[in-house]
Amino acid sequence: MRYDLVDRRCVVTGASSGIGKEIARNLAYFGATVVMACRDRERGGLALEEIVADSGNDRVSLMLVDLASLASIRTLAKNLSAGGSPVHLLVNNAACLAQTRRTSPAGFALTWATNVLAYFALTNLLLPVLRKSAPARVIHVASTYARGLDLADVQFEKRRYSGLRAYAQSKQADRMLAWRLAALLPSTEVSVHACHPGLVASGLYRDQSGWLRRALGLGSWLMKNEREGALTPTFVAADPEVQTPTGRFWIDRAPASCEFATRHDEIRALWRLCSDMSKTDAF
Numbered sequence: 208m209r210y211d212l213v214d215r216r217c218v219v220t221g222a223s224s225g226i227g228k229e230i231a232r233n234l235a236y237f238g239a240t241v242v243m244a245c246r247d248r249e250r251g252g253l254a255l256e257e258i259v260a261d262s263g264n265d266r267v268s269l270m271l272v273d274l275a276s277l278a279s280i281r282t283l284a285k286n287l288s289a290g291g292s293p294v295h296l297l298v299n300n301a302a303c304l305a306q307t308r309r310t311s312p313a314g315f316a317l318t319w320a321t322n323v324l325a326y327f328a329l330t331n332l333l334l335p336v337l338r339k340s341a342p343a344r345v346i347h348v349a350s351t352y353a354r355g356l357d358l359a360d361v362q363f364e365k366r367r368y369s370g371l372r373a374y375a376q377s378k379q380a381d382r383m384l385a386w387r388l389a390a391l392l393p394s395t396e397v398s399v400h401a402c403h404p405g406l407v408a409s410g411l412y413r414d415q416s417g418w419l420r421r422a423l424g425l426g427s428w429l430m431k432n433e434r435e436g437a438l439t440p441t442f443v444a445a446d447p448e449v450q451t452p453t454g455r456f457w458i459d460r461a462p463a464s465c466e467f468a469t470r471h472d473e474i475r476a477l478w479r480l481c482s483d484m485s486k487t488d489a490f
Contacts, residue, residue, distance in 0.1 A: 212239035221301025229437030235262035274325035275311040284332035293340035308368040316362035322377035327481040334489040353379035389454030402457040407436030
């Protein structure tokens, strides 16, 4: 893949490691102005230095954000749009897979806050500048491991908590939010897509234990490395042919069918729920 993104300003969340770091590296190779939105200053700084040295692109910067905190997300959105700066591309990539049920600063279940509310809130807060920067693009890094969304109990307050079930629910929600946003926006302004990077041997699984850790260890030879995992998100972010039609789900750089796309009532209900929880809605 080779693209000319010299006139594009791109934001990648969770860019200090894993596929987020590789997506940021790829966009820097293509000449883009890249903002790495990261939680950890030290890890983010080291990743920034590596990407600048590797790509030869010095228009790469770091902005700190805790994506489990809505207050921190608001600050990031304000800083990104300061001085009328454009945002042409937003890659919502950061994710967590919490083995035990933990909560965010606002009291939301951590996986839901990081993997769903952060995608929703940051996108909606940046939507005015994205539309002003048109043509622009929003990418939700999702998964084929997406299922089990329970709109009556998204925070596992009634159900027995499972880290994998909470993660799968969040990825289903990410795909459905992408379809709703795509339906609300003309693709000539902001094109919206979701993609599956593949099963990637990344830091997302570093805190797992028990049978999951053993299974991942045994199956690691079947998993993609982080650079391979970044290929589809990079393609969906950078290829000009992806802009239209909007609202597609991508696997291995090809559009794929998505069963959740037809659940229109559930999609609208999810949007309303995220709007109420995050107090951010550009519509």
